[in-house]
Amino acid sequence: MNTQAEAQTPVFDIVKQVFSVLLIISAVAGFYYFSDVTLLYRVLGLLGIALLVMVLMFTTNVGRNTWSFFLESKQEVRKVVWPTREETTRTTMLVFLMVVVVAGVLWLLDMFLFWGVRLLTGQGG
Numbered sequence: 373m374n375t376q377a378e379a380q381t382p383v384f385d386i387v388k389q390v391f392s393v394l395l396i397i398s399a400v401a402g403f404y405y406f407s408d409v410t411l412l413y414r415v416l417g418l419l420g421i422a423l424l425v426m427v428l429m430f431t432t433n434v435g436r437n438t439w440s441f442f443l444e445s446k447q448e449v450r451k452v453v454w455p456t457r458e459e460t461t462r463t464t465m466l467v468f469l470m471v472v473v474v475a476g477v478l479w480l481l482d483m484f485l486f487w488g489v490r491l492l493t494g495q496g497g
Contacts, residue, residue: 385432
């Protein structure tokens with residue numbers, strides 16, 4: 373009996389997903405069809421249907437897997453050791469310094485190559 377219920381679950385999930393897509397499409401169509409209604413009401417209706425679709429999608433296997441992924445990601449973010457303010461400031465200043473140094477080297481290289489091309493083409497004197 374359990375095997376039979378598991379075999380029917382993916383088909384029911386597909387029906388829910390197709391219904392969700394059709395519901396979103398009809399919500400967007402209704403948003404534009406009722407253009408004479410105040411924008412606030414149309415946006416609230418669209419958000420309400422989007423919320424309903426999200427609740428419907430979270431009842432599928434894909435939705436449950438997505439929700440568990442977000443919960444696991446939240447736990448992993450808590451394990452991250454974030455840098456201190458001093459480390460962040462020092463690293464940012466080092467990046468700015470390196471950008472200035474590389475810009476200077478590229479500028480010097482450009483000037484040297486420009487001078488070389490002018491010399492080879494006879495345009496400089």
